[in-house]
Amino acid sequence: MTTSFHIPDLGLGTFRLTGNAVIDSVRNALEVGYRAIDTAQIYGNEAEIGQAIADSGVAREQLFLTTKIWTENLGGAQLLPSLRESLAKLRTEQVELTLIHWPSPASAVPLNETLDALMQARELGLTRAIGISNFPVALQQQAIDAIGAHNIATNQIELHPRLQNSAVVAHAKQHGIRITSYMTLAYGQALKEPLIQAIAAAHGATAAQVTLAWALARGFAVIPSSTQRVNLESNLQASALRLSDAELAQIDGMDRGERLVNPDGLAPRWD
Template identity: 65%
Template sequence: MPSTIPAFGLGTFRLKDQVVIDSVSTALELGYRAIDTAQIYRNEAEVGQAIADSGVPRSDLFITTKVWTDNFAQKLLIPSLKESLAKLRMAQVDLTLMHWPAPAQPVPLEETLDALMAAKAAGLTRLIGVSNFNIDYLQRAIKQVGADHIATNQIELSPYLQNRKVVDFARSQGIHITSYMTLAYGKVLEDPVLAKIAKQHGATTAQVALAWAMQLGFSVIPSSTKRANLESNLQAQQLQLTEDDMAQIAALERGGREVDPKALAPSWD
């Protein structure tokens, strides 16, 4: 199994039942080897079924799940992760994340991180990390477990929301960034700058946005239910953008955040 977080994978947010089975099955058939799910997506069992039926060896895959805020207490985290593993039909995931900081929930961040470390020590997960953390939460996490134990911060990041402060701080600590919502719910697909760059490369706007994020060193986890899009997105790995392309995309920043649940989100940097 990959020792580091793959640059490209499949997201499964909002995909349920047969839809997620079909998406994961098609993706694995096309060559995807990293799959991202979460307890709150309520699709771990279907993801596990698609993986089991695919015939792809577990050792070739990189599987990520995320612990929901209801399970942040020390006494709940490991049992909830074991439940996730049972649904996924595997003994270990490659990466387990705290899904949101959820400032209002009563369990201290430090307790949850300690529980994640215990899950790692027990062999339930190879790596641990965080999601949707701002700089303050990252600093607290580093103080508790050390930056070496935080494999990634998975954050919303697209050409319209480049999250540079968090990215720069994470990089300074050696923490990898995973970008979700890289296509901003499809909003960037109509962008004229991306369209022009895509035309110059004989590519799609989605491929340009994904290639941009990967060239910056981020991992991406786009989702799709259509075979053609799954195949097309995969080809973003072969697209090389020029310095001028990258500069043009850098100028698209507009603070275009798509995901900001009040009870879960920190104060964004």
């Protein structure tokens, strides 16, 4: 991985978007200026995203595509074929970033086996960079021990004002691994917070913009999703919003460990 590799600060998330909904979301996002798109094998929308990109007229080299390997494909014999299938659906020869979506349940597949396959995928040019997702500190350290922190582009985790995952964030920062925040708006719950609404009013901004601006100011990449063009445009403008140190500290103080994504049989032991 070259040192110039950079994950865009703000991209489009596509979780729970399928069929025409994801086609419209990606089309609108590309039209208003997004250039990073985050998907996953389990989302079942890679083919539609590939179609939307092909129809958009946006040059492939301008885009940053992320996909994630599902747990059934973490084995050494499954990972590369599954990634090639994802590339075919996305109509591209390479994605910019490939992540382990969730740690292997009950460590059924050794982490080293998966990471070795990911490293091979990078060497083969199927992906420019590799990373992890939903990894707590212990597994993040295990990944670092296996392939070195310099080979881990990001750990993508649930992170929003109500769940700030400070232990994972601190550990990642210590090792130079960037955090990507998913569910940054907490399924919209963050937008109902009186504090965030008050800060938004003070800036003439939306609550979503304030929440995203907070995450960006803390150095996280964010991937909010929307099916509404007006919200896509508005979210994109969050990168220009500057909150004061006091406002950032107020939002930091909202952490209450409120995890929204904790699927039975998948979730690791959280910190």
